[in-house]
């Protein structure tokens with residue numbers, strides 16, 4: 001079954017332009033003569049098929065992203081981890097949840113679910129619940145091997161990835177995988193990433209970083225995993241879109257906000 005992946009945001013936690021920065025990439029991101037692909041909101045992806053919309057992460061830019069993409073309904077949200085740039089937009093789901101009597105299901109591993117419950121405690125508390133809180137149900141994903149969620153005929157497999165000292169959650173769905181915020185992919189996860197059409201991968205910048213992959217490291221991971229196409233995301237202002245894209249092999253591209261691609265979501 002054909003599905004569309006829309007990059008809602010492709011920036012790192014600070015976004016591009018980065019507040020207070022006057023570098024050429026940040027300037028290009030906001031200048032009318034600049035390259036709009038350098039403007040990167042916080043990382044998130046929308047997976048759409050038939051009339052279903054599943055979002056991976058709701059960061060602080062979710063409201064603007066949903067307006068930009070004319071996103072009028074969300075059926076489920078899958079979370080990767082509990083950092084601010086991935087969860088702070090959860091509350092913006094509220095108007096979209098009111099028409100779901102049973103609530104929109106959220107999926108998160110234990111540590112992410114703990115963080116979401118703590119930050120949005122008024123949403124999840126059993127007593128004195130804030131009346132117009134988001135109608136969401138938080139489902140905890142097991143950290144054991146083979147964890148997956150079935151949504152509307154598609155399977156979303158949890159792919160453990162290494163993000164500094166944490167093991168966080170990436171997702172594979174059909175012939176595509178979305179792996180943000182990682183500096184390494186554990187050996188056990190590699191077989192789960194075979195035969196991909198689309199691989200979305202963290203590529204923060206050129207300089208090493210303790211919790212994120214560099215451009216060179218992500219190119220190596222693509223060479224190792226051999227997806228048909230790869231798209232880099234979670235990028236900082238160190239990566240100028242046109243210049244970096246021009247030096248990458250044709251099957252690897254920098255993603256940009258609003259980029260859409262199609263893939264088979266029911267591929268085995």
Ligand SMILES: [Zn+2]
Nearest residue numbers: 013083085181
């Ligand atoms: Zn992040």
Ligand SMILES: [Zn+2]
Nearest residue numbers: 021023026237
């Ligand atoms: Zn900058």
Ligand SMILES: [Zn+2]
Nearest residue numbers: 081083163181
């Ligand atoms: Zn993170």
